[in-house]
Amino acid sequence: MQNKFEKRINGFYIDPQIFTAKFVKSCDTCICSGECCYYGVYTDKKEYEKIISVKDRILKSMDDSQIKDPSKWFEQPEVDPDFESGIAVGTEVYNGKCVFLDKQGFCTLQKMAIEDGEFKWKYKPLYCILFPLVIFEGALTIDDEHINRMHYCNLMQNQTVTIFEHSKEEIRFLLGEKGFEELLQYKEDYLNSIKEEKIAIEK
Structure with missing residues (x-):
C-alpha cells in the first residue's frame, strides 16, 4: 500500500x-491525572519482555491502587506491522487505568527509572512516549x-x-x-x- x-x-x-x-x-x-494513560497502551514484544524482566523492581514502586500480579499486566500478543518485532502486546486496565499508572497519575515505569538514576524512558513503551503522536x-x-x-x-x-x-x-x-x-x-x-x-x- x-x-x-x-x-x-x-x-x-x-x-x-x-x-x-x-x-x-x-x-x-x-x-488531568494522566488521563491519556487510562486506557492502557500497546507495547512492542521486545518492550513487553524488557518490562517483565524487571517485574520485581516494578512491584516495589507500585502503590495500593495497582495490581501486583504480573500475569495480569498484559493482554495476549497480536500481530501488528507497526511494531518493530511485528508483535504488539497491550497493557491491561485495572481500577480504570493502565496497570502501570499510579494513583497520582504517574507512570510507574518512568518513576522507577528516575528513582534508579536511569534514563526516564528506559522502560516506557514507545507509544506512551509519543502521545499525542502515534505510528500508524x-x-x-x-x-x-x-x-x-x-x-x-x-x-x-x-x-x-x-x-x-x-x-x-x-x-x-x-x-x-x-x-x-x-x-x-x-x-x-x-x-x-x-x-x-x-x-x-x-x-
Missing part, C-alpha cells in the same frame, strides 16, 4: 499536520482517536502550541539528532509552501 505522505525520515513517513495541529503546551498530571501504517501522525477521548487536552481553549512544539523531545528521541534536524528542514519547507499557496490564492 502506498503511503499518502511524501516525506520519509529514518523509515517513518511524516504527516505534515504535526506542524500545524494544536495541542496543550505541556503535560501536567496535576490537571508506517507514518508518524496524530493520534486523533485517542485525543478525542481526553477531557482536557482535546479542548481548543487549552491547545496553545502545535503538536510539534509540544513533542520536540519525544520526536528527537524517535528520529535521533540527525533525523530531527532533517525534520526541522522539512517543517520549514512545508510551512513556506503553505504561505506561498495562500499568497497565490489571495492574488
Whole structure:
C-alpha cells in the first residue's frame, strides 16, 4: 500500500499536520491525572519482555491502587506491522487505568527509572512516549482517536502550541539528532509552501 505522505525520515513517513495541529503546551498530571494513560497502551514484544524482566523492581514502586500480579499486566500478543518485532502486546486496565499508572497519575515505569538514576524512558513503551503522536501504517501522525477521548487536552481553549512544539523531545528521541534536524528542514519547507499557496490564492 502506498503511503499518502511524501516525506520519509529514518523509515517513518511524516504527516505534515504535526506542524500545524494544536495541542496543550505541556503535560501536567496535576490537571488531568494522566488521563491519556487510562486506557492502557500497546507495547512492542521486545518492550513487553524488557518490562517483565524487571517485574520485581516494578512491584516495589507500585502503590495500593495497582495490581501486583504480573500475569495480569498484559493482554495476549497480536500481530501488528507497526511494531518493530511485528508483535504488539497491550497493557491491561485495572481500577480504570493502565496497570502501570499510579494513583497520582504517574507512570510507574518512568518513576522507577528516575528513582534508579536511569534514563526516564528506559522502560516506557514507545507509544506512551509519543502521545499525542502515534505510528500508524508506517507514518508518524496524530493520534486523533485517542485525543478525542481526553477531557482536557482535546479542548481548543487549552491547545496553545502545535503538536510539534509540544513533542520536540519525544520526536528527537524517535528520529535521533540527525533525523530531527532533517525534520526541522522539512517543517520549514512545508510551512513556506503553505504561505506561498495562500499568497497565490489571495492574488
